[in-house]
Amino acid sequence: MKKILILLFSFVLVFSLAACSGSSSTSSDKSDSKDEKKDEKVTLRIAWWGSQPRHDYTLEIIKMYEEKNPNVKIEAEYAAWDDYWKKLAPQAAANELPDIIQMDLSYFSQYAQNNQIADLTPYLDKQINTKDIAENIINGGKLGDKLYGINAGVNVVGFHHDPAVLKKAGVDSIPENWTWDDYKEIAAKAKAAGVFMDTGMKADVFFNYFLRTQGKSLYSKDGASLGYKDDKLFEEFFNMTSGLVKDKAVPTPDFLAQLKGIEDDPVVTQNAIGIWQWSNQFVGIQQVANRELAIAPMPGPDSDKGLYLKPSMFWSVGNNSDHKEEAAKFIDFMINDIEANKLNLGDRGVPGSSVVKEALKPLLSPAQVQVFDYVDWAEGNSSEFDGPDPVGAGEVIETLDSLAEQMAYGNLSVKDAAKQFRQQAESVLAQNKK
Numbered sequence: 470m471k472k473i474l475i476l477l478f479s480f481v482l483v484f485s486l487a488a489c490s491g492s493s494s495t496s497s498d499k500s501d502s503k504d505e506k507k508d509e510k511v512t513l514r515i516a517w518w519g520s521q522p523r524h525d526y527t528l529e530i531i532k533m534y535e536e537k538n539p540n541v542k543i544e545a546e547y548a549a550w551d552d553y554w555k556k557l558a559p560q561a562a563a564n565e566l567p568d569i570i571q572m573d574l575s576y577f578s579q580y581a582q583n584n585q586i587a588d589l590t591p592y593l594d595k596q597i598n599t600k601d602i603a604e605n606i607i608n609g610g611k612l613g614d615k616l617y618g619i620n621a622g623v624n625v626v627g628f629h630h631d632p633a634v635l636k637k638a639g640v641d642s643i644p645e646n647w648t649w650d651d652y653k654e655i656a657a658k659a660k661a662a663g664v665f666m667d668t669g670m671k672a673d674v675f676f677n678y679f680l681r682t683q684g685k686s687l688y689s690k691d692g693a694s695l696g697y698k699d700d701k702l703f704e705e706f707f708n709m710t711s712g713l714v715k716d717k718a719v720p721t722p723d724f725l726a727q728l729k730g731i732e733d734d735p736v737v738t739q740n741a742i743g744i745w746q747w748s749n750q751f752v753g754i755q756q757v758a759n760r761e762l763a764i765a766p767m768p769g770p771d772s773d774k775g776l777y778l779k780p781s782m783f784w785s786v787g788n789n790s791d792h793k794e795e796a797a798k799f800i801d802f803m804i805n806d807i808e809a810n811k812l813n814l815g816d817r818g819v820p821g822s823s824v825v826k827e828a829l830k831p832l833l834s835p836a837q838v839q840v841f842d843y844v845d846w847a848e849g850n851s852s853e854f855d856g857p858d859p860v861g862a863g864e865v866i867e868t869l870d871s872l873a874e875q876m877a878y879g880n881l882s883v884k885d886a887a888k889q890f891r892q893q894a895e896s897v898l899a900q901n902k903k
Contacts, residue, residue, distance in 0.1 A: 509540060511795045516546040517571035518553035519816075526812040533809060534802050541795060561585045566787030568796040572618050573782055577610075577857040578692070581617040586785040587793055588615040589800075596797035598805055602821040609780040609854045618783025619800050622749075622818020625778060625847040626678060628667070628765040629751050630743025631736060631758070638662040638742060643765040649709065652768045655742070656718040665741035666718045668725060668734065670710060672873040673866045675745060678767060679706045681852065682775035692859025693901040695894055703887040711876040711883060722874050731757050748843055749781060749818055752836045762836075764843045766850070776851035778844070781818025819844040861897040868893045 517527060524547050531543045546567060548556060554576065560566050566585060580586045589610075593599055597619060599607055610618035628643065635643070638658040644651075656666035670676075677687040679702070686696035697703075713719040720735065728734060735741030737758045744754065748764070755762045767776055784800045786793050802809055807828045810820055814833065819841055820826050826841060833841065872890055875881035881889075 510542070511540060511792050512542045512544060513569060513792055513796055513799065514544045514546060514567035515569040515799070516553070516557065516567040518548055518550045518573075519571075523547075523816055526816070529812050530803065530809045533806075533812075534799060538798075541799075543799070564789045566789055568787055568790040568792055569799055570785045570787060571621070571782055572785040574780060574857050575863060577618060577783060577785075578612065578860050578862075580785070581612050581615075581857075582860065585788055586617050587788045587790070588617060589619060589786060589797065590614075590616045592794065592797035596794055597801045601805070601824045603778075603823075603848055605848075605851075605853050606778055606780075606821040609778065609856075610783050612857065618780070618785045619804060620780045620818075620821050621784055621804070622781040622815060622820055623778040623844060624747040624749045624781050624818050625776065625844055625851070626674060626745065626747055626767060627751075627843060628743045628745055628767070629736070629754060629762055630765060631739060631741075632761070632763050634664055634736075634739055634742045638664060643763075645766055646772075647765070647768050648770055649768045653709070653713070656713055656716075659742050660716065660718040664739075665720055665735050666713065667741055667743050667745055668736070669714070669719055669877070670745045672869045676703070676706050676869070677855075678775040680775075681777070681855075682769065682771040684774065686855050688855070688859055688862070688898070690856075691901065691903075692861075692898060693903075694898050695891060696855075700884075700887040700891060703890065704883050707873065707876055707883045707886065710873070711879075714877045715879065722877050736762075747779070748840050749815075751840050751843075752834070755836045764839055766843075766846075773850045774852050776847055777854045778847060778851055779854065815841070859898060859901050861900060864897045865894045868897075 515531070517523070519527075527547070528545060531545060535541060535543060546556070547553075557566070557570070561580065561583070564585075570586065572580065572586065589597065593607075593616070602620075606620050606623055607616070609620050609623075610616050630643070632642070635641075635655075638655065639662065640655055640658060643655075652666075659666040673687060680686050680697055683697075683702060685702065688694075689696045710719075714721055720741075731737065731754060734744065734754065734757075736744045736754060743765070746754075751762070751764060766772060769775075784803060786796045786800070790796055803813075804820065805822055805825065807825055810825045810829060811832060813820075814829060815837060820829070826845070830838060830841060869890060872881065872886045876883055876886050
């Protein structure tokens with residue numbers, strides 16, 4: 470009996486030691502695995518378009534990030550606008566897009582609908598901190614209920630003008646709540662003073678703004694048709710714009726075609742009161758003009774309905790990426806890190822983060838401060854962005870630009886242009902019907 474008890478005790482002891490040994494080994498393996506994941510070397514590819522200064526400062530930001538995250542190596546691919554998209558297209562077709570992609574509105578819907586860029590919703594407020602960014606800025610990167618891009622910065626349309634030329638036309642200043650009727654009155658005074666009111670309006674941008682003030686939009690929500698039914702809205706807007714050309718308060722297309730560059734713009738040469746453009750273009754024209762210019766908001770009524778914060782561009786993640794979380798962390802660095810944004814200084818649009826904006830203001834030129842202040846004002850005096858243009862929008866815009874030019878020349882009636890635009894645009898957009 471004693472021998473049996475000794476044998477039984479020995480068996481239990483051996484079994485217990487084996488179990489302890491197994492448990493210890495498993496715990497150690499888990500710990501090692503966790504450490505390995507933490508120290509795992511990750512290589513990310515990032516692509517963007519832009520000028521040489523943008524290339525230079527973005528490379529500096531990448532270097533800064535790599536120093537803070539030694540396990541991450543980032544390979545940069547950058548080019549000028551045309552070359553960028555020529556290179557990106559075959560990468561998309563081969564399912565070999567970079568992990569992080571600078572994405573433009575004009576291509577955004579196409580890449581999202583082709584499932585080539587990832588939904589970033591799972592990374593919000595985890596890898597990507599958005600607590601200091603207004604919801605309507607974040608929503609600018611949404612298609613349906615999915616977020617395919619993080620806003621790199623915002624732009625807002627406005628009237629960039631020369632206060633001295635405005636006074637030459639007998640007007641002291643442009644009020645914040647001015648209307649289209651005020652605009653036409655000032656245009657008449659400009660003509661009488663021997664200067665132009667402006668250099669015309671980009672048809673799709675400003676017609677869409679006008680439609681938004683009426684509770685409509687250029688495109689329907691599903692992108693399969695125009696967003697307005699009554700062609701009288703088209704007639705009202707383009708009767709005004711083409712009428713000002715006919716009255717010689719605004720230059721003809723012939724005159725504008727002869728301008729060789731921004732240095733010849735009538736605003737720069739003090740032959741026009743102002744120019745309609747996006748906020749990120751203000752600093753450039755003021756630098757060339759070499760004198761103080763000002764920003765006025767868009768005319769109303771209901772300018773707050775028409776105005777919106779336009780994403781300058783997005784940061785997207787390639788859906789083929791094996792490192793989406795790491796890519797999301799770098800995007801967070803680009804939009805939230807103050808030192809990184811000090812190198813950027815709003816080149817990709819005014820930052821969405823209120824904390825970053827305040828930190829940058831002491832470093833800005835007076836012209837940049839004007840832009841930041843205007844965008845701040847617009848955040849409280851605008852409505853939600855309609856979302857990225859639908860597939861086929863490029864063709865629709867080309868059609869509208871062509872018709873606008875014909876109306877300005879007086880070669881096509883506004884009524885006929887409205888019918889032609891609807892017919893051609895609806896034909897293109899109908900291809901988006903599901």
